[in-house]
Amino acid sequence: NAGVTQTPKFQVLKTGQSMTLQCAQDMNHEYMSWYRQDPGMGLRLIHYSVGAGITDQGEVPNGYNVSRSTTEDFPLRLLSAAPSQTSVYFCASSYSIGGGDAGELFFGEGSRLTVL
């Protein structure tokens, strides 16, 4: 059982380039999300999805795009990379919304992105 898989683990971009961070989960989780982690700021929610075909913005969505065409995949697109998007990105999933497992997120290993 692979859990949540993120690729790539490391990426260096030049300002203005675009790229996609891939996220896949094999646990049939309904909920998926993307967070960015910056020093001294904890994790901040970028976008999230409560099911295939449904996405919504989190706290810091500007400059990012997402789609959820299947239950398994939730890619994060950087449209035109900026140095402010240098960060570590985490994808997370959860197999239930509400109930006894509320808030128990399963995280990927992270993707470290540097924008020059």
Add this chain to the structure above:
Amino acid sequence: AQKVTQAQTEISVVEKEDVTLDCVYETRDTTYYLFWYKQPPSGELVFLIRRNSFDEQNEISGRYSWNFQKSTSSFNFTITASQVVDSAVYFCALSEALYDYKLSFGAGTTVTVRA
């Protein structure tokens, strides 16, 4: 708006000492969840504990215990008899009950346990 504050940036202890991590939160919701997550040096984030706002009973799970006080909006976490493997960044987080999948995280506290 929700806010989670972890005032302690770094804590360094010697093995076997107890470590208490402070967490103060702000929310307008009457029902919510509080969490602690751990991020070891390898980088992955791991769920540790959850408490809902209706349950102020403090608990102990192995070497972990937590103290939830609604009156002071605090959710402190204690590691008893710390071990080197406890060295990690610990995050406190909060979510509304209706949107329990949307977590607001604190800035994290780095715990270093020295042998």
